[in-house]
Amino acid sequence: MASTDTDLAPILDTFERRPETLISLLQAVQGRLGYLPPEVLGTVARHARVPRSRVYGVASFYSQFRFNPVGRHRVAVCRGTACHVRGARLILEELERSLGIKEGQTTEDMEYSLETVACIGCCGLSPCISVGDEVSAKLTAKKVRKLFKNAQRSAHK
Amino acid sequence: MTDKPPGTKYPETKILSRNFGVPESWTLKVARERGAYANLEKALREMTPDQVIDEMKKSRLRGRGGAGFPTGVKWGFVPKDSDKPVYICCNADESEPGTFKDRYLMELDPHLVLEGCLIAAYAVSAERIWIYVRGEYPGSIARLEQAIEEATAANVLGDKILGTDFSCDCVVHSGAGAYVCGEETGLLESLEGKRGHPRIKPPFPAVEGAFGCPTVINNVETLSHVPWIVEHGGQAFADQGIGPDPDDPKSMGSSGTKLMGVSGQVKHPGVWEFEFGITVRELIYDYAGGPLDGRKIKAVIPGGVSMPVLLDEELDVKMGFDDLVKAESGLGTACAIVMDDSVDMVEACENIAHFFADESCGQCTPCREGCHWIEKIFRRINAGEGTEADLDLLEHLFPQIEGRTICALAEAAVWPVRSILVKFRHEFEAKLVKTPVGAS
Numbered sequence: 001m002a003s004t005d006t007d008l009a010p011i012l013d014t015f016e017r018r019p020e021t022l023i024s025l026l027q028a029v030q031g032r033l034g035y036l037p038p039e040v041l042g043t044v045a046r047h048a049r050v051p052r053s054r055v056y057g058v059a060s061f062y063s064q065f066r067f068n069p070v071g072r073h074r075v076a077v078c079r080g081t082a083c084h085v086r087g088a089r090l091i092l093e094e095l096e097r098s099l100g101i102k103e104g105q106t107t108e109d110m111e112y113s114l115e116t117v118a119c120i121g122c123c124g125l126s127p128c129i130s131v132g133d134e135v136s137a138k139l140t141a142k143k144v145r146k147l148f149k150n151a152q153r154s155a156h157k
Numbered sequence: 158m159t160d161k162p163p164g165t166k167y168p169e170t171k172i173l174s175r176n177f178g179v180p181e182s183w184t185l186k187v188a189r190e191r192g193a194y195a196n197l198e199k200a201l202r203e204m205t206p207d208q209v210i211d212e213m214k215k216s217r218l219r220g221r222g223g224a225g226f227p228t229g230v231k232w233g234f235v236p237k238d239s240d241k242p243v244y245i246c247c248n249a250d251e252s253e254p255g256t257f258k259d260r261y262l263m264e265l266d267p268h269l270v271l272e273g274c275l276i277a278a279y280a281v282s283a284e285r286i287w288i289y290v291r292g293e294y295p296g297s298i299a300r301l302e303q304a305i306e307e308a309t310a311a312n313v314l315g316d317k318i319l320g321t322d323f324s325c326d327c328v329v330h331s332g333a334g335a336y337v338c339g340e341e342t343g344l345l346e347s348l349e350g351k352r353g354h355p356r357i358k359p360p361f362p363a364v365e366g367a368f369g370c371p372t373v374i375n376n377v378e379t380l381s382h383v384p385w386i387v388e389h390g391g392q393a394f395a396d397q398g399i400g401p402d403p404d405d406p407k408s409m410g411s412s413g414t415k416l417m418g419v420s421g422q423v424k425h426p427g428v429w430e431f432e433f434g435i436t437v438r439e440l441i442y443d444y445a446g447g448p449l450d451g452r453k454i455k456a457v458i459p460g461g462v463s464m465p466v467l468l469d470e471e472l473d474v475k476m477g478f479d480d481l482v483k484a485e486s487g488l489g490t491a492c493a494i495v496m497d498d499s500v501d502m503v504e505a506c507e508n509i510a511h512f513f514a515d516e517s518c519g520q521c522t523p524c525r526e527g528c529h530w531i532e533k534i535f536r537r538i539n540a541g542e543g544t545e546a547d548l549d550l551l552e553h554l555f556p557q558i559e560g561r562t563i564c565a566l567a568e569a570a571v572w573p574v575r576s577i578l579v580k581f582r583h584e585f586e587a588k589l590v591k592t593p594v595g596a597s
């Protein structure tokens with residue numbers, strides 16, 4: 001796993017060594033590693049020439065950044081108000097059953113993570129979820145079961 | 158309504174949305190065939206920057222991000238003799254629940270967005286455009302980046318644009334997930350690589366914005382209106398929509414067209430473009446198909462999730478800035494969320510309150526603490542553990558949050574839930590713990 005300074009160097013070197021690059025820098029590092037391990041914060045801090053506390057402050061402020069590894073497929077249920085009134089809770093419950101995990105958890109095989117997010121911005125297609133960058137729209141419990149019918153098997157392998 | 162005779166529908170006016178549905182509308186080739194950048198060329202060759210600002214002022218275009226500030230006036234605040242660089246910032250951090258209009262513009266007509274940004278940059282002599290797109294819109298980011306690449310290759314963006322002396326570049330900045338960064342100064346902080354804490358104003362961004370330099374921040378849809386105004390003149394824009402109230406000298410009216418959306422419990426959710434003047438009811442019934450079969454509309458939030466709700470009998474109000482304020486609600490982002498009679502309003506309040514509690518940046522105590530109090534109280538009531546005192550506590554709490562913070566997130570957190578509590582108090586009372594007889 002690329003978590004040392006040398007492994008990250010090719011990514012870091014594409015950014016100027018200035019504080020204002022911090023968010024883009026964190027996005028690039030997380031894009032490579034999947035999350036932000038604690039030791040990486042110091043590396044990023046040195047590159048952006050800011051204190052480590054500021055890196056942590058910024059990384060913990062934005063919902064995109066995470067400090068723990070997540071599954072290969074990140075399943076996010078939209079809890080926007082349009083999705084809420086179209087049954088987002090039922091979609092979440094069905095996903096919890098299909099994946100065999102609760103909101104905020106990752107399957108043991110690290111295949112799936114399940115989370116809820118603020119509005120995805122597909123309100124005309126509610127209720128919706130995103131899996132990675134892909135949005136699945138106008139969901140029903142049945143459609144969820146179909147989408148994830150192989151998931152539980154892999155989760156309990 | 159379905160029983161309306163055909164031909165009586167409030168008409169759509171496709172100006173911003175004229176290229177929606179055209180195959181490959183996001184490519185430079187198709188966009189230019191359909192007139193893209195002709196108005197940038199007109200502005201650069203035939204108009205001075207001040208003339209562009211004058212047309213914007215004449216148009217009475219008001220900001221489409223929710224606040225409705227007059228765009229031409231905002232541009233006029235930028236100092237003419239600044240020794241610092243000037244920036245344009247296109248606010249594409251569309252994060253308000255229920256709002257999905259800017260996504261259409263960015264994904265289906267990125268060159269229109271870019272042309273609007275460039276004309277704005279010319280008007281205020283800006284040398285760089287930042288487009289701050291929420292990170293949850295990877296599709297929009299990809300389309301914009303492709304558009305920038307194509308536009309640069311075609312010399313409508315970059316150095317000495319179209320052979321003139323005007324140079325301007327454009328950078329897309331991906332947000333990282335924070336609703337408060339849609340607030341213009343929160344956005345600036347985020348652009349500078351910091352936590353998105355809104356700034357105290359003044360100084361206003363037009364004087365001291367990104368990196369301490371004069372910065373104009375406009376919503377995606379606002380900027381997308383600019384090419385049409387350059388083509389047809391500000392007066393033609395002002396002649397559309399709802400004019401200012403002649404009895405109110407402060408009224409600015411609601412000029413031009415607006416993208417309006419409907420989501421939630423309707424048959425055909427979607428986004429359409431109209432001249433201001435359509436009523437909320439016409440929008441919901443004639444375009445969004447009305448409520449689902451066998452259901453009745455219970456409440457509508459006319460713009461995003463941060464405005465007070467309207468009841469079914471209050472829907473004959475026009476979708477307009479002043480009209481909705483008079484109806485004690487607000488236009489917001491003009492993307493309505495419809496709730497029918499199957500919705501538990503206490504649960505809806507818990508959903509809304511959770512969003513604002515989660516998104517409060519934590520800078521101002523009334524918002525940081527208050528939004529969580531509101532959420533906890535609604536959760537308690539929803540769980541059947543609330544008491545009459547909780548309702549009193551909410552009423553006591555709202556005025557201590559609203560208007561006591563740096564930015565408007567606190568108001569947005571209070572307005573919808575307070576209106577729901579007032580209009581549906583019986584639903585809250587029905588969930589309270591029943592005080593045993595004889596208990597004191």
